[in-house]
Amino acid sequence: MSLANRLGFSQTPLFLVDGSAYIYRGYHAFRDLARSDGFPTSALFMIFRLLFKILKEQEPRHLVFFLDGKGPTFRSNIYAAYKANREAMPEPLARQLEPLRQGLSLLGVPVIIPQGAEADDGIASLAARFSSNLPVVIVGADKDLKQCLSDRVVLYDPSGKAEKITTLSDFTADCGIAPASWPDLQALVGDTSDNIPGIPGVGPKTALDILRQLPTLEAVRDGLDTIKPKVRDKIVPLMEELFIYRELTRLKTDILPETSLDDARLGAPDAKALREFLLAYELRNLARDIPGQPPAAAGSATSAAPAASAGPRAAQLSLFDAPRPDVAQSAGTLSAPPAAVPAPVVFTPLDELPDPAGRQLALVPLETGYSLSYGPDEYGIDPTPDALAAFLARADRAAVPSVKALLSASLAFAAVPLAVWFDLGLAAYLLNPESRAYAFDRLRDSLFADPSVDTEGVSPTDNARAAALLADVLAARLETAGLSRLVAELEMPLVPVLVAMERAGIGIDKTAFAAFADEVAGRLAILETDIVALAGKPFNPRSSQQLGEILYTDLGLKAHGKTPGGAASTSQDALERLAGAHPLVDRILEFRKLEKLRSTYLAPMPALADRDSRIHTTLNNMATATGRLSSSNPNLQNIPIRGEFGRRMRACFTAGPGNRLVAADYSQIELRVLAHLSGESALLDAFAHGADIHARTAAILFDKPEEAIAPDERRQAKTINFGLLYGMGPQKLSRDLGIKLDAAKAFIARYFERLPGLSAFYEGIVEAAKRDGFVTTLAGRRRLLPDIGSANSQLSSQARRQAINTVVQGGAADIIKMAMLAAAGDAALAGLGAVLVLQIHDELLLETPEAAAKEAGARLAGLMTGVISLAVPLEVDWGTGRTWGEAH
Secondary structure, three states, X not given: OOHHHHHOOOOOOEEEEEHHHHHHHHHHHOOOOEOOOOXXXXXXXXXXXXXXXXXXXXXXXXXXXXXXXXXOOHHHHHOOOOOOOOOOOOHHHHOOHHXXXXXXXXXXXXXXXXXXXXXXXXXXXXXXXXOOOOOEEEEOOOHHHHHHOEOOEEEEEOOOOOOEEEOHXXXXXHHOOOHHHHHHHHHHHOEHHHOEOOOOOOOHHHHHHHHHHOOOHHHHHHOHHHOOHHHHHHXXXXXXXXXXXXXXXXXXXXXXXXXXXXXXXXXOOOHHHHHHHHHHOOOHHHHOOOOOOOHHHHHOOOOOOOOOOOOOOHHHOOOOOOOOOOOOHHHOOOOOOOOOOOOOOOEOOHHHOOOOOOOEEEEEEOOOOEEEEEOXXXXXXXXXXXXXXHHHOOOOEEEEOOHHHHHHHOHHHHHXXXXXXXXXXXXXXXXXXXXXXXXXXXXXXXHHHOOOOOOOXXXXXXXXXXXXXXXXXHHHHHHHOOOHHHHHHHXXXXXXXXXXXXXXXXXXXXXXXXXXXXXXHHHHHHHHHHHHHHHOOOOOOOOHHHHHHHHHHHOOOOOOOEOOOOOEXXXXXXXXXXXXXXXXXXXXXXXXXXXXXXXXHHOOHHHHOOOOOEEOOEEEOOOOOOOOOEEEOOOOOOOOOOHHHHHHHHHOEEOOOOEEEEEXXXXXXXXXXXXXXXXXXXXXXXXXXXXXXXXXXXXXXXOOXXXXXXXXXXXXXXXXXXXXXXXXXXXXXXXHHOOOHHHHHHHHHHHHHHOHHHHHHHHHHHHHHHHHOEEEOOOOOEEEOOOOOOOOHHHHHHHHHHHHHHHHHHHHHHHHHHHHHHHHOOHHHHHOOOEXXXXXXXXXEEEEEHHHHHHHHXXXXXXXXXXXXXXXXXXXXXXXXXXXXXXX
């Protein structure tokens, strides 16, 4: 049913589309969607999918698409800081604007770009002018548009899986004020996205309470004596500013005076040219879905096979991102209507199914049972894990959302050969390691939203059939990207190893944890007393707002950076840059370090241990872009490892009764990878002769013999050796070394001058990334870098850092994974009763019977040094002990 019928309108409405909002939504929701030559198409896809939906379902006669104009608006003249916190439009989005306007013209959609105002002002003006002629539907979700609501004007957001309609009655029932008071509300509350401060300490609830009694700022000003003193005291000093803030949020209703209703009339689409346009941008599904075209004609536009286009960037193609957490829910995909309530599943016994031998199957776990597909056929099954594993083991391929999840649920699935499994989440991760969204529902949504995939015959409500299609698409893309070997030889074999480690867990000493926690709590109490004394008045050191007032108002310290809301920052980085400026800052830094230790580890971790006092962390193999593993519930990767706190924390982890821990740690693995890849002679020679790499680097930088290098000079060399791997620039180097910026720049220049192999290596990585659009690690893992050639210096610089970091740190991650496989599969270690229990960065931990600990340690070190042949030797430091601290 159309909106007009649902809302009781007797006329077909005028649709006013907030295009600027939706192009940004498309950019964020489908950020990696691009043509095979790399041209971004995320906004194009979002806009045409949205408009096709409206044109088909609503059949409007009048529709206008609004975009923001370039340059300052009248609001910037009123308030110079208006939207000052906004970054420039991302280059990949800006490149799509001109093609978007071309496509809209072919679709027959009028486009209006107000000058000196914003798209919302144009929408408000036409809504006010024409709502007496036609009902108006504003297509958008910007909160400022709520002030346009009336009996004849509604808000409509069809971009989410569940469309949202807001009428005047909805608004008044929810807020209890008139739409005309909305700008007054926004003035009081503020808007961080537009950099409008509002009244600090006045939130939406308080502001609504005020405006229900005093509906305008004028009424508020005249009725201040009726407002609670605590709130009134916050408003009075900023009363005049409030009127400015209201002008910033109040939409214009008097612009575009020359625009007539005829100007808003939809034109006839040029279907042939529009189809060619969509195909040119590889939006194939849309080309088959042009409104008003017969299905057969639309279907003839393209053969729509899963894409593996030719050209140097073709291997990068992957299912694009599902909506990210920072994108509002209403910006979700337009991939499918809300799923109907499923019918009860009818389960088929396994012995009644076709023989799985040699077939390609897909299996998706449901709340009860599983969905299983053989090509076009889908069945509901509910067998035991043992029976299902035996069944799947006979197949040629079994595609599942997560092999790790199945193995974690039941070790019976270990009976399925690794070569049979096809892990959908793992494949999507390797193709696009930046996405962070590999759950089956997300992958299925992206499948139906991917314009390069032919989904005919598969419904968005299908499970196993969608999984089968996903497997076909992902397998082809893995092969095209050269990632199939990485899956088969490293990533898939690692899955059962991770599951076994999670099941084994690591022991903790709860008594040691409690004693350490008591010490930290005592030190925190002393620090809090010192902090309040140094501040000269009571305050909560955990409150960023109160701390900022003390540091920047009372003590007059210089702020380093601001929050998104414009307040002086009290972030860790900002305070570290103030270290030494005042004793209070140093106490706060120590307080924060101890408070993090207490709240993150000492307090919660003992409660997570099982009845045998063992903690079972989750090892995540699809969480980082470089290929490193991460840890969660609890996160053991981030526990302190250096200094007094590191030693104390490690001492709290222990082996079980009668056992010992073996800790084996790669020595300077990333620098060794760097030496191997770069071929820098100074590094190769230092590692070949077992020299102190940082002392050797310092000797080269300071023109001294190694034996004459002072500790501070070695520290400087170590800082730059590691820092440049992570993209450290001169600003950070100057802060870390406590030297002036010019000196830091000169230091970096001398470093590359004296180590020319590194300079050439870093430049080569960047050039390769620009040429290919990605970089690869030792094992062939790749990371897409779409911003490497951006004209935006901030984006391109970040991509350069990511390129270098991925190649080197990713290479180290490959090696530690190889070592894990070697240790887990080693018959000698198994014979000694050694069990792999933990991996922390470059370190592996075994638990073994006490009598076998030293033999197991020597064996593990030998395995780790032999997993790969580099141009420099790999070295491993190892030890054994009752606790991790002793072993390390």
